[in-house]
């Protein structure tokens with residue numbers, strides 16, 4: 268079929284119009300998302316920025332909003348995260364190494380794989396219930412820092428395993444072959460060749476997982492973490508609270524001024540998240556440079 | 561098929577004696593009854609069109625194919641009288657004696673020094689001055705010392721392709737093997753880098769048994785003493801290189817070297 272001038276022009280005009288409509292729709296969606304985010308951020312900034320000072324960071328929560336601070340929540344979040352990382356990172360990396368470098372690829376490892384992916388999608392409240400039953404009650408750890416960390420570790424473990432496996436898969440196979448050809452054992456190959464290359468990627472993926480977990484309140488509330496703590500955790504079995512729980516607590520208070528406390532706490536939370544993500548981006552950037560040089 | 565034999569006046573010690581070797585990737589029959597003897601301290605070339613099983617054959621010689629899931633071998637490979645596939649034999653022991661260089665240069669993303677020192681360190685060598693000596697000697701043997709002695713601490717990935725491949729050879733020599741298996745070591749290199757490696761092979765065959773896989777017939781003709789021609793998983797002919805290229809016995813060999821197929 269040969270297109271005549273007018274028909275062709277018509278066809279092209281229609282296509283241009285379709286393209287234009289799609290462009291508007293897509294950028295509209297983006298603008299809407301960014302706009303919502305911007306409004307939220309502005310709102311939090313307006314309510315919280317004036318409240319956020321050194322005293323806020325270094326004071327315990329109080330009945331009086333003007334004196335309330337997030338010291339115990341900040342410390343709780345910090346300790347909880349460190350503990351969670353110490354538990355979940357080695358376990359997750361170990362599991363990933365086993366699955367990628369040791370396990371024979373047959374039906375059993377397939378099932379394990381599928382289930383890890385499924386576990387990553389389980390709502391975090393369920394992990395809270397599991398932690399409550401397993402760590403708080405059965406193991407008798409109480410509503411302690413260590414029970415919280417173990418629960419959070421379970422929550423992030425599937426994501427860490429997935430991230431670590433992905434990082435291991437980016438290690439080119441010729442590197443492994445070269446290592447084996449030089450008489451390296453499996454473990455020597457993993458330790459000297461695979462891990463150094465994959466490690467930054469594992470770290471990046473894990474940091475992103477941890478920075479999500481840091482904002483989770485629901486599993487810890489399910490666990491029964493306290494909402495009012497006016498001391499610093501002094502050991503693994505010490506009660507604790509974290510920033511999201513503190514925010515949750517302040518938001519549910521009747522006094523208006525506590526909303527300012529909550530907004531300021533949200534700003535602290537955002538700063539921590541941004542810092543963690545920046546570290547992840549930095550690490551990724553550095554590895555890319557090293558691998559391509 | 562009758563085992564290929566080499567007619568020669570030389571008194572040769574045999575490095576490898578391969579008898580009725582069959583191998584499979586899953587259900588795919590990749591090597592079909594390969595029998596040949598590879599002489600010591602000579603360059604033996606394996607030629608043949610892509611996919612005929614050259615890599616599979618030499619990857620059996622250091623048991624690196626053990627790592628491929630579903631790979632299976634039947635038949636015999638003896639290295640200096642020792643059955644390579646003896647269940648009691650540790651493949652690591654085999655790989656320390658029989659080194660391998662791959663098609664694409666694959667240096668570790670580490671410094672030049674650490675690349676060469678990797679093998680000796682695995683064997684427990686920690687003494688810095690001994691390691692220094694091994695690194696220098698291996699790089700000299702691989703004709704790379706002059707080009708890198710000032711930058712041993714720099715990343716191996718910054719070297720050119722040809723330099724990287726010679727580094728891979730140095731790294732293999734550092735372990736102290738008796739055999740060098742080279743799987744198309746020049747196919748990713750330019751002609752000048754290729755010439756350098758071929759020159760190096762001439763040198764290395766004085767002290768090492770070399771098995772060179774190549775699909776470049778000129779390279780086999782230039783660099784090897786013996787040549788085996790493979791087709792579709794079978795060893796069609798194995799003889800002195802001069803004989804293969806001037807007066808092949810098998811009509812399929814003749815067809816291949818005269819460029820009528822492949």
Ligand SMILES: Nc1ncnc2c1ncn2[C@@H]1O[C@H](COP(=O)(O)OP(=O)(O)O)[C@@H](O)[C@H]1O
Pocket residue numbers: 585588590608609610611612613614615616617628
């Ligand atoms: N890992 C593998 N899995 C399955 N088949 C393979 C594998 N490696 C090679 N093969 C097959 O075995 C045959 C021989 O391959 P190869 O030895 O690599 O040939 P060459 O080195 O002569 O090009 C080819 O048909 C190839 O597709």
Ligand SMILES: [Mg+2]
Pocket residue numbers: 614615616743744
């Ligand atoms: Mg090949």
